[in-house]
Amino acid sequence: MTDDGKAEKNALLKTWPEAIQLLCHFHVAQAEWRWLLDTKNSISSNRRQELMKIFRKVIYNTDTVVTIYLYLILEPSLLYLHILRQPLGMS
Secondary structure, rough: OEEEOOHHHHEEEEEOOOOOEOHHHHHHHHHHHHHHOOOHHOOOOOHHHHHHHHHHHHHHHHOHHHHHHHHHOOOOOHHHHHHHOOOOOOO
8 A cells, every 4th residue: 555656556467467556545535635725726715625525425435326426426526526627548
């Protein structure tokens, strides 16, 4: 289990190519909060906490149906923002 550091992930992939890499919830949430705070992403200050609450519900949820509901129905703009910031070829 790691954060989303590229060097660390690449080293793990090289050493254990068959391993499943898991991301630490704390580090994922921390990165999300930093992204929401970054002014270049144009997230208004009054929406940041609301979006972070939704994001936490999604990452800590264990029910796939509920997760899909939260992501696609409750806050589609959050999904849109995440799709925009993913590098090509990443999901």
